[in-house]
Amino acid sequence: MPDKTMEKLVSLAKRRGFVFQSSEIYGGLGSVWDYGPLGVELKKNIKERWWRSMVHEREDIEGLDAAILMHPKVWEASGHVAGFTDPLVDCKHCKNRFRADDPKIKGTPGQPDAQCPTCGMKGTLTAPRMFNLMFKTFMGPVEEDAAVIFMRPETAQGIYVNYLNVLQSSRQKVPFGIAQIGKAFRNEITPGNFVFRTREFEQMEMQFFVKPGSDGEWFEFWRAERLKWVQDLGIRQEKLRWHQHGKGELAHYAKDAYDIEYEFPFGWNEFEGIHNRGDFDLSRHQEYSGKKLDYLDTTTNTRFVPNVVETSAGADRTTLVVLCDAYREEAVKNEDGADKEELRVVLKLKPELAPIKAAVFPLVNKDGMPDVARRVYDDLRKRFNVFYDDGGSIGRRYRRQDEAGTPFGITIDGQTSQDQTVTVRDRDTLKQIRVASAKLVDYLKEQLTG
Ligand code: ATP
Numbered sequence: 001m002p003d004k005t006m007e008k009l010v011s012l013a014k015r016r017g018f019v020f021q022s023s024e025i026y027g028g029l030g031s032v033w034d035y036g037p038l039g040v041e042l043k044k045n046i047k048e049r050w051w052r053s054m055v056h057e058r059e060d061i062e063g064l065d066a067a068i069l070m071h072p073k074v075w076e077a078s079g080h081v082a083g084f085t086d087p088l089v090d091c092k093h094c095k096n097r098f099r100a101d102d103p104k105i106k107g108t109p110g111q112p113d114a115q116c117p118t119c120g121m122k123g124t125l126t127a128p129r130m131f132n133l134m135f136k137t138f139m140g141p142v143e144e145d146a147a148v149i150f151m152r153p154e155t156a157q158g159i160y161v162n163y164l165n166v167l168q169s170s171r172q173k174v175p176f177g178i179a180q181i182g183k184a185f186r187n188e189i190t191p192g193n194f195v196f197r198t199r200e201f202e203q204m205e206m207q208f209f210v211k212p213g214s215d216g217e218w219f220e221f222w223r224a225e226r227l228k229w230v231q232d233l234g235i236r237q238e239k240l241r242w243h244q245h246g247k248g249e250l251a252h253y254a255k256d257a258y259d260i261e262y263e264f265p266f267g268w269n270e271f272e273g274i275h276n277r278g279d280f281d282l283s284r285h286q287e288y289s290g291k292k293l294d295y296l297d298t299t300t301n302t303r304f305v306p307n308v309v310e311t312s313a314g315a316d317r318t319t320l321v322v323l324c325d326a327y328r329e330e331a332v333k334n335e336d337g338a339d340k341e342e343l344r345v346v347l348k349l350k351p352e353l354a355p356i357k358a359a360v361f362p363l364v365n366k367d368g369m370p371d372v373a374r375r376v377y378d379d380l381r382k383r384f385n386v387f388y389d390d391g392g393s394i395g396r397r398y399r400r401q402d403e404a405g406t407p408f409g410i411t412i413d414g415q416t417s418q419d420q421t422v423t424v425r426d427r428d429t430l431k432q433i434r435v436a437s438a439k440l441v442d443y444l445k446e447q448l449t450g
Contacts, residue, residue: 031191041355066158077288234350253280336395347405
């Protein structure tokens, strides 16, 4: 049976306000997505968690926010102008475009035997042509070749070109790192699978500058650290694995590279890479800019161009991993008191990542319950992102929050006016306990850390 999980996830994402297609009312823009009210919170929680662990919790890493637009020579130095290309073929009949290595193509593109995977015609596929993945635009009023600049296809180059600025202003010493979260753009030929491969996306990258010879050790260190971080998002262990780049896959400058892969509903795929890049990046920028980027090690009085160990993650892809891993369908008891089971969709997000931490419900809209519920809601929202809902049966309200991944449901009921306690319902176990309303803040604080 075909796996429908992605379809269901895309539909849930839209229904609950996680992710919408860009410019949807105009028919959408291919492989560009917008994050709705819940999606922006989820992605922000992931980015903040990354920033905390990579920048705030480490003495040896500094943060940076470089501009998207950079000097065009950056992309010559980085190799993107010459090398950031994919071979492409077009079908002259149906006008569709494919990667030349698309496994759906039968035969050799450019030859009469080649068959278009979309329209099925033979001999209509062009020979492969190189296609640069960088988006181009013009700087200034004149649209001429000299004014061409690129939208950055990765955040890393903003770090390399600021290496010296950060080193000098922060008084760090090698080994040290620079971390950045920001948008990147790639005119991908075969985007797809929801936010897995998009044309505009966000990266969370960290470049760690080390003394040549110590790179192997630091590479292993960062591999272990990054896997720990990913596991700490609550991702199921059996859905994670390492993939080491073979000789054919390694970028020409890379000494070693590993991807962390997740088993998505559409198969195992990378969502973060850890790369040992040698001294390629700083050496190239030194050569192209004419500025010295070597480092004086004052303890040994020697100069060297630092090697770089990079950790490169996609914020959108990591968000997709978190969503896919949290998505469950389960048979549970009816929560409106009927003696029957029903199917529920629930996002079992780690509470710290959940967009909404708790939802507050008056059991019924009478007997003073809405007033008390509002007071509880107003009190909680000073500290947490909470949600108020008084529409529909309590069971229906719980189900809506299950789909949003909200870990706690707080219900103000008949007993509240007698003993000032409320019901707290756990998203995963459906168990309900009574908590004094005055103790709710402490209770949630305790549940939401760890
Ligand atoms: P792929 O082979 O999947 O295109 P890549 O090897 O080119 O990825 P890198 O250049 O190493 O990816 O980028 C690092 C990370 O940035 C990836 O692991 C991924 O999480 C994210 N990323 C790269 N391209 C995209 C994209 N088009 N859409 C969303 N995320 C992306």
